[in-house]
Amino acid sequence: MMKLPENFKWLYGKDTKWVQTIFRILLGAALLFAGISHLTFNRAEFVAQVPNWVPLSTDLVVILSGIAEIILGFSLIALYKWKALVGLAIAIFFVLIFPGNISQYVNEVDAFGLNTDQSRLIRLFFQPVLVVWTLWSTGAFKAVMNRKK
Template identity: 60%
Template sequence: MKTSTAQNVFRILLVLFMFYAGVSHLTFNRIDFQAQVPDWIPFFSKDLVVILSGIVEITLALGLAFWKSKRIHFGWALAIFFILIFPGNISQYLESRDAFGALNSDKARLIRLFFQPVLIAWALWSSGAWQNWRAK
């Protein structure tokens, strides 16, 4: 499915955002991201969850950027990823866990929750996944 110039620009912005987030999971923001991992996640340490999610983010970013024939699939995968990590964001809000300097109040953590649907829509629209699904 052909995507517009606007979709491509926003897709590349999303790719850059996700690649940066993935690298930051593995390096300088590792401890801050652990604040988002709920205590009820079984079997894995918070650090391992952060590392694995960083690897997933980098993989999704690279796939969305460079694997044109599977771009729609990567768009759906990224949207699903955003849905899967949402409970961690809710947990961070409910447990009042600070992170990243900016998420240091219940108000800031609550406002952040409203951006998750935006990220989901961004992934689906910019990849052409939503357009492809509607065409079918």
């Protein structure tokens, strides 16, 4: 297995509590499910959510983000030793896809059962929850805070 240089060992993350492990695995399973749904039964819903300003084909964006979610979900479950690094990558991913949620709200796009302004607005508040969930369940918060120790 590839080893990190000594000054990046903090990215491995330390042992996490059993509850964090359960939440990490649940998040990984959710990402796997979401990624598979990008490529299959929810494809049209995801296409509708891609902002107009993205310079790529909406279908390509959905395919690439679906593949990314599958890889990240699998990594979250299988790459235990690298969980803090994977957690940071997923947190960044969640931040990068947030404009799609904003676009859905601003452009009043009905998708995923979000067919009112209120439901689309409420959804915006769940993206930060996903970021915090990711960083906590992977031990990335702790790894970043203790990286100099």
